[in-house]
Amino acid sequence: MKDIKIFSPATVANVSCGFDVLGFCLDTVGDEMLIRKTENKGIFITKIEGYDLPLKTEDNVAGVSALALYEDAKPNCGFEIEIYKKIKPGSGIGSSSASASGAVYAINELLGKPYNKTQLTRFAMKGEALASGSEHADNIAPALFGGFTLVKSTTPLDILQLPTPSELYATIIHPQIEVKTSEARAILPNHIPLKDAITQWSNVGSLVHALHINDYELLGKTLNDVIVEPYRSQLIPSFDAVKKAAISIGALGCGISGSGPSIFALSKGQKMATRVENTIHDVYSKTGIDFYTFTCKINTEGIKVI
Numbered sequence: 631m632k633d634i635k636i637f638s639p640a641t642v643a644n645v646s647c648g649f650d651v652l653g654f655c656l657d658t659v660g661d662e663m664l665i666r667k668t669e670n671k672g673i674f675i676t677k678i679e680g681y682d683l684p685l686k687t688e689d690n691v692a693g694v695s696a697l698a699l700y701e702d703a704k705p706n707c708g709f710e711i712e713i714y715k716k717i718k719p720g721s722g723i724g725s726s727s728a729s730a731s732g733a734v735y736a737i738n739e740l741l742g743k744p745y746n747k748t749q750l751t752r753f754a755m756k757g758e759a760l761a762s763g764s765e766h767a768d769n770i771a772p773a774l775f776g777g778f779t780l781v782k783s784t785t786p787l788d789i790l791q792l793p794t795p796s797e798l799y800a801t802i803i804h805p806q807i808e809v810k811t812s813e814a815r816a817i818l819p820n821h822i823p824l825k826d827a828i829t830q831w832s833n834v835g836s837l838v839h840a841l842h843i844n845d846y847e848l849l850g851k852t853l854n855d856v857i858v859e860p861y862r863s864q865l866i867p868s869f870d871a872v873k874k875a876a877i878s879i880g881a882l883g884c885g886i887s888g889s890g891p892s893i894f895a896l897s898k899g900q901k902m903a904t905r906v907e908n909t910i911h912d913v914y915s916k917t918g919i920d921f922y923t924f925t926c927k928i929n930t931e932g933i934k935v936i
């Protein structure tokens with residue numbers, strides 16, 4: 631195989647209570663990438679469509695992640711990368727992760743799959759470090775593995791795949807403002823009160839349990855974040871109004887997607903998810919800020935060849 635075309639999905643990191651550890655993969659929305667073997671050695675980004683991003687390998691998260699794999703594998707060829715970007719950078723739905731994960735997934739396929747998904751996650755985390763200054767894997771893991779994932783530890787890297795309830799739908803609202811992950815991380819406190827930590831780890835444990843026993847009501851009760859959301863919600867106009875409206879119409883829960891500005895809501899069933907989407911659409915229409923919304927199932931497959 632000399633070239634490969636892939637779909638690399640958008641993802642929601644944190645899932646309210648699981649800052650830097652929990653994430654899930656979105657269906658239908660994502661980037662496309664074309665990766666080709668070349669005789670010239672090295673990693674070359676030859677085309678980016680959709681958004682204005684650096685072509686220089688070392689400045690692009692796809693390039694940096696691909697280089698990390700390339701330097702480890704030392705193949706007798708090089709690779710050209712074309713990125714057809716659909717996920718806006720700084721959106722909060724894993725734009726950087728889609729490029730980073732997509733690049734390493736595709737090169738691994740072209741090399742005959744020498745690496746497993748955990749090893750690919752490690753390479754793609756180099757891209758996240760470039761984008762945000764932190765090697766978190768909570769967008770990368772769901773993009774590569776699909777479904778819900780939990781990053782049990784980064785040293786050593788240990789990723790757990792969690793069950794995905796089949797009737798779960800995600801609604802995303804993306805206000806057209808940019809919140810850089812690096813800036814959204816910089817405003818967080820270094821120390822947290824013990825009582826908040828207790829609430830948070832009780833929610834994370836209960837969320838994992840809810841996914842395992844397919845309990846939608848319990849899942850909804852766990853979608854709370856007493857540590858990060860109070861700080862970051864101030865960066866997102868009308869966040870509280872959206873959350874209140876989504877929950878009162880019947881969403882299981884609602885929170886900041888990744889580092890924002892996107893907001894996610896989870897619902898049981900497509901009918902309810904559509905009602906939630908219509909409701910938050912109405913709320914945001916009053917802000918005067920450009921935005922778009924979409925609703926989709928949870929993608930249990932992750933990145934795929936197209």
Ligand SMILES: Nc1ncnc2c1ncn2[C@@H]1O[C@H](COP(=O)(O)OP(=O)(O)OP(=O)(O)O)[C@@H](O)[C@H]1O
Pocket residue numbers: 643683684689690691692713718719720721722723724725726727729730760761762769809810811812887888889890
């Ligand atoms: N291929 C790429 N795709 C997206 N962003 C890239 C890429 N290469 C470099 N970047 C840089 O990474 C930054 C965007 O990453 P950031 O983590 O802030 O946003 P995000 O991935 O949409 O958010 P989140 O991780 O919260 O979902 C921008 O500064 C952008 O220029």
Ligand SMILES: N[C@@H](CCO)C(=O)O
Pocket residue numbers: 643644649650651762766768769811814815888889
């Ligand atoms: N866990 C990361 C995800 C965004 O990339 C954060 O919230 O900063």
